[in-house]
Amino acid sequence: MSEAMIDTTTAGATATAVTIQRRSVLRAAAIGGIGLGVLGAVGGTVALAAEPASTTTTTSGPTKQWCMIIDLRMCNGCQLCTTACQTAHFLHEDQTWMKVYTMTNAAGEEYPMPRPCMQCEDPACVPVCPVGANFRTPEGLVLVDQSKCIGTRICMNACPYDARYFNWGAPEPAPKQPYAQSPEWPVPQVQGTVGKCIDCAAMLPTGQIPECATHCAMGVIYFGDLTSDTAVNGMGQTIKISTFLAENNGMVFKEEYGTHPRVFYIPGHGQDLVNDNDSGD
Amino acid sequence: MRTPTRVLGGLLVGGVAVLALALGGVAGASGATSLQLRAGAPVTGVGTALTAVVDSPAGAPVTGAVVTFEVHVPEFAGSPLLTIGRATTDASGVAAFTYQPTWAGPTSFVATAALGGSTIAQGTLTASVARTDPFAGPINATRTDGLIGRWAVAVLLALVLAMWITLLALVVRVQQGSPRTTEG
Amino acid sequence: MTDVIVEPVPSEAHPVDHELRHAVLRPVLETPRWWWPSVLVLGAVVALGIVAWIFQLAHGLGSAGYNDDAFWGIYESNLVTFIGVSYGGAVVSAILRLTHQSWRAPLTRIAEATALVTLPIGMIFIIPHLGNPGKIWELVWPPYWNLSSPILWDFFAVSTYLMATIVFFYLPLVPDAKVALEQLDAEAPSTRVKVRQTLYRTLVGRYGGTPTERRRLNGSIGLLAIMIIPMAVSVHSVLSFAFASSSRAGYMETILPVYFVVAALYSGVALVVISVAAVRKLFHLESYIASRHFVRLGFLMIAFGAAYLYLTFTEYLIDGYSNTAGPAAWVHQVVAGRYWVPFWFYFVAGGLVPLLIMAIKPLRTKTGVTIASVFVVLSLWVKRLVIVIPAATEPLVRAATKASGGVSTGWGTYHFTWISISITVAATAAIFLLLLIVFRFVPALSVTEMEELAHETRTQGGRS
Numbered sequence: 001m002s003e004a005m006i007d008t009t010t011a012g013a014t015a016t017a018v019t020i021q022r023r024s025v026l027r028a029a030a031i032g033g034i035g036l037g038v039l040g041a042v043g044g045t046v047a048l049a050a051e052p053a054s055t056t057t058t059t060s061g062p063t064k065q066w067c068m069i070i071d072l073r074m075c076n077g078c079q080l081c082t083t084a085c086q087t088a089h090f091l092h093e094d095q096t097w098m099k100v101y102t103m104t105n106a107a108g109e110e111y112p113m114p115r116p117c118m119q120c121e122d123p124a125c126v127p128v129c130p131v132g133a134n135f136r137t138p139e140g141l142v143l144v145d146q147s148k149c150i151g152t153r154i155c156m157n158a159c160p161y162d163a164r165y166f167n168w169g170a171p172e173p174a175p176k177q178p179y180a181q182s183p184e185w186p187v188p189q190v191q192g193t194v195g196k197c198i199d200c201a202a203m204l205p206t207g208q209i210p211e212c213a214t215h216c217a218m219g220v221i222y223f224g225d226l227t228s229d230t231a232v233n234g235m236g237q238t239i240k241i242s243t244f245l246a247e248n249n250g251m252v253f254k255e256e257y258g259t260h261p262r263v264f265y266i267p268g269h270g271q272d273l274v275n276d277n278d279s280g281d
Numbered sequence: 282m283r284t285p286t287r288v289l290g291g292l293l294v295g296g297v298a299v300l301a302l303a304l305g306g307v308a309g310a311s312g313a314t315s316l317q318l319r320a321g322a323p324v325t326g327v328g329t330a331l332t333a334v335v336d337s338p339a340g341a342p343v344t345g346a347v348v349t350f351e352v353h354v355p356e357f358a359g360s361p362l363l364t365i366g367r368a369t370t371d372a373s374g375v376a377a378f379t380y381q382p383t384w385a386g387p388t389s390f391v392a393t394a395a396l397g398g399s400t401i402a403q404g405t406l407t408a409s410v411a412r413t414d415p416f417a418g419p420i421n422a423t424r425t426d427g428l429i430g431r432w433a434v435a436v437l438l439a440l441v442l443a444m445w446i447t448l449l450a451l452v453v454r455v456q457q458g459s460p461r462t463t464e465g
Numbered sequence: 466m467t468d469v470i471v472e473p474v475p476s477e478a479h480p481v482d483h484e485l486r487h488a489v490l491r492p493v494l495e496t497p498r499w500w501w502p503s504v505l506v507l508g509a510v511v512a513l514g515i516v517a518w519i520f521q522l523a524h525g526l527g528s529a530g531y532n533d534d535a536f537w538g539i540y541e542s543n544l545v546t547f548i549g550v551s552y553g554g555a556v557v558s559a560i561l562r563l564t565h566q567s568w569r570a571p572l573t574r575i576a577e578a579t580a581l582v583t584l585p586i587g588m589i590f591i592i593p594h595l596g597n598p599g600k601i602w603e604l605v606w607p608p609y610w611n612l613s614s615p616i617l618w619d620f621f622a623v624s625t626y627l628m629a630t631i632v633f634f635y636l637p638l639v640p641d642a643k644v645a646l647e648q649l650d651a652e653a654p655s656t657r658v659k660v661r662q663t664l665y666r667t668l669v670g671r672y673g674g675t676p677t678e679r680r681r682l683n684g685s686i687g688l689l690a691i692m693i694i695p696m697a698v699s700v701h702s703v704l705s706f707a708f709a710s711s712s713r714a715g716y717m718e719t720i721l722p723v724y725f726v727v728a729a730l731y732s733g734v735a736l737v738v739i740s741v742a743a744v745r746k747l748f749h750l751e752s753y754i755a756s757r758h759f760v761r762l763g764f765l766m767i768a769f770g771a772a773y774l775y776l777t778f779t780e781y782l783i784d785g786y787s788n789t790a791g792p793a794a795w796v797h798q799v800v801a802g803r804y805w806v807p808f809w810f811y812f813v814a815g816g817l818v819p820l821l822i823m824a825i826k827p828l829r830t831k832t833g834v835t836i837a838s839v840f841v842v843l844s845l846w847v848k849r850l851v852i853v854i855p856a857a858t859e860p861l862v863r864a865a866t867k868a869s870g871g872v873s874t875g876w877g878t879y880h881f882t883w884i885s886i887s888i889t890v891a892a893t894a895a896i897f898l899l900l901l902i903v904f905r906f907v908p909a910l911s912v913t914e915m916e917e918l919a920h921e922t923r924t925q926g927g928r929s
Contacts, residue, residue, distance in 0.1 A: 094532070094533060095533070099862075101862055101863070103863075115862055124711070124712070127611070127613040127614065128613070128614050128615060128616070128710055129611055129614055129616075130603075130604060130610070130611055130614040130616040130617040130620070131600075131603040131604065131609045131610070131611060131614075131617075132609060132610070132611035148600070148603065148609070149596070149597060149600075150595050150596070150597045150598070150600045150601060150603055150604070151526070151595045151596020151597040151598075152594070152595060152596075152616050153536045153537060153596070154614070154615070154616050154707060154710070156533075156536040157536065157537065157707075157708070157710070157711040157713065157716065157857070158710060158711045158712075159861075160711075160712040160861055161861065161862055162860065162861045162862050165533050166526070166531070166533060166536060166596065167525070167596070168525050168526050168527030168531055168532060168533075169524060169525035169526075169527040169528070170524075170525065190597075191525050191596070191597075192525060192526065192595070192596030192597035192598075193596060193597055194596075253862075257712055
């Protein structure tokens with residue numbers, strides 16, 4: 001490449017000082033070549049060493065695989081789930097980790113749809129973080145380490161569900177919490193970092209289900225474990241997940257994005273949940 | 282005052298009598314029908330056979346009773362009950378159901394027999410079960426995983442570092458000058 | 466290893482242009498009357514920006530107009546814009562160098578210096594952009610690196626490009642620093658210029674100007690000119706990946722990297738025109754920078770401008786033509802919805818007006834090209850806002866409407882606040898402030914190159 005470009009020098013040039021000499025370009029290029037050779041090994045080592053840190057919080061026995069089932073047939077849009085979530089995690093009013101959207105089906109009818117974090121198996125938010133502040137636990141929860149987060153907000157850009165919320169100002173103050181401040185219980189929030197629904201991760205080991213599910217008066221939100229194939233809602237109704245999803249036409253939101261959500265919806269209002277918001281290319 | 286004491290005493294005696302009668306009635310009723318829950322040997326990939334034998338007080342099999350099988354879910358607080366299946370008792374009073382859970386280990390069952398909509402008998406059992414339909418497990422994908430991603434990253438990093446070295450080398454090369462002997 | 470050159474190379478390959486040397490060194494030796502007032506005013510504006518940033522640190526990013534429905538906005542646009550305008554250095558200097566355009570000679574130093582000051586200012590926008598700038602060190606500390614993140618590679622690409630820009634500014638400066646040192650010793654042997662003499666001595670190092678060293682220098686510059694072009698392309702491509710790695714209409718576009726690179730080249734050449742016009746006037750270099758320089762830069766600029774207009778057209782046409790709700794709604798919002806004012810401002814001021822100015826001969830003058838360039842830089846900043854903000858305010862969860870392309874509800878709003886505006890204005894002022902400072906210390910024209918090329922033109926009958 002360099003030869004083709006440099007050799008356009010006119011043949012009859014007498015003042016050679018200004019002309020870029022092929023020889024010296026090549027010699028200079030050789031320095032780059034040596035650099036490349038030496039550093040290939042270094043770069044490779046760095047890349048191979050920089051494997052994502054594996055999280056090791058597995059308990060004995062079968063690992064839980066948390067999931068959520070939202071029965072849209074029952075939801076009346078009262079937003080008790082949103083309030084319960086914000087109360088438990090001391091969030092601002094506009095930090096709707098559990099948000100109830102008003103959706104429209106193909107017939108033009110409106111229906112409410114709660115949207116927590118989808119806890120995707122292949123989350124879009126995790127790989128884009130430059131400092132690895134997002135991670136996925138062995139139990140299938142996608143969490144944010146707010147002590148690492150530098151606040152680029154690229155995860156908010158990546159999430160196809162608009163499920164991430166930033167702390168644009170001082171967070172809501174919180175009293176002493178029953179759990180240590182951690183990605184499993186990020187209370188209080190940290191200014192300048194991203195927060196999101198955590199499925200109330202710190203409460204799960206004691207058998208409690210998330211606050212939204214507990215407080216839902218309609219029993220819409222089931223919280224469950226895919227390993228034992230069981231889920232329970234706030235009214236104590238227990239379901240076998242596989243059967244329940246199969247019999248009630250369970251589906252995931254924006255399946256076409258390939259994120260493999262761990263939140264399943266039971267439709268009941270003629271909705272197809274394929275949000276045709278996908279980009280053209 | 283004696284009268285209130287007497288009244289209270291009378292109420293107490295009467296209450297105990299009523300309670301005894303009630304208990305006796307319940308005991309008599311439960312004695313009337315029995316449900317025996319048994320589990321077969323767990324077979325991995327197939328399931329665990331559950332049988333509920335429903336007998337009348339006289340020991341005769343109850344036919345046509347609907348037995349609901351439930352399991353305690355210890356994952357959640359209070360171990361809520363999950364209905365896993367239903368079966369109707371046959372001529373010998375036996376209702377059979379094969380439980381196919383996604384886990385293995387000790388499990389607490391509850392079986393309830395109902396006839397004509399009203400519960401007639403209940404039995405519990407804790408038995409070991411075998412996994413039939415194992416959960417596939419989590420996909421822990423990060424996008425630099427895999428050979429291509431790993432090498433692409435290595436090559437790109439090497440490229441970036443080579444650029445830095447080249448740039449610095451160029452500066453040094455020019456800055457250094459050369460011995461004056463080459464001067465023409 | 467000896468270099469066997471067929472022609473004997475004289476130790477001084479070109480005659481010395483004393484008039485040129487004197488003219489170029491005058492701004493370095495004498496403080497112009499306007500200099501201190503300008504520096505103070507610009508410095509005050511920069512200080513205002515720093516105050517605004519401190520205020521933002523205390524109150525959070527919300528004070529800069531961000532919210533959950535508009536998570537990116539002005540700082541991200543500024544980052545792209547300021548790094549974009551630094552491309553002028555790479556284009557004007559590297560491309561014109563590689564294609565042996567001898568008319569470039571009086572422009573290269575200004576172009577390289579503009580790149581040198583705009584690129585760090587663009588990079589600085591990472592700091593107000595971050596919610597938690599105290600942890601920015603995680604970007605340079607390998608244990609924290611997530612190598613699958615486009616932002617990390619942005620950081621790698623931009624810092625490498627910065628390094629290349631510094632070297633690309635430095636290398637052609639070496640012989641000029643030598644010239645300046647000799648000139649200073651001859652013209653002003655006082656102690657007033659001691660700082661500059663020390664600076665030039667450091668820059669020159671052991672470079673002596675022998676033919677071997679000249680060849681070595683020119684070879685290094687040639688290699689760098691080749692290297693810096695793919696580097697520049699990579700920087701804006703990787704910047705665009707930060708946007709494109711999402712499922713948002715307007716961001717998730719395969720055209721985005723090309724789009725970003727072309728926009729950067731377009732605005733980069735425009736800023737070079739503005740810098741050249743300013744330096745030429747302020748430092749009285751009228752006799753060295755002529756109208757033809759402006760017109761040629763104008764043509765270069767407008768070639769990129771036409772390409773950018775074309776890319777905009779194809780992007781919007783295809784997204785709008787598709788019947789998918791996301792892209793169609795996005796195009797609708799940009800072209801006819803809530804963002805129509807900035808978009809059409811770009812189209813007229815950044816697309817049509819420069820084209821017309823360059824197309825109509827009477828308008829194709831120094832002033833005309835400079836005005837066109839001001840329009841281009843301003844409207845390309847607005848265009849970056851139009852790229853960043855609509856897609857960031859786009860609702861991803863919403864009712865699937867029957868009729869696509871309609872204005873849907875739920876779009877967020879980015880608010881401009883005094884904080885974000887102050888920081889932006891301060892950064893703009895910082896460009897001019899730094900340029901003023903740079904050109905008080907280094908010659909604004911590349912003396913050696915001009916002398917060489919003038920000599921070459923004379924001996925070869927001219928290629929310019």
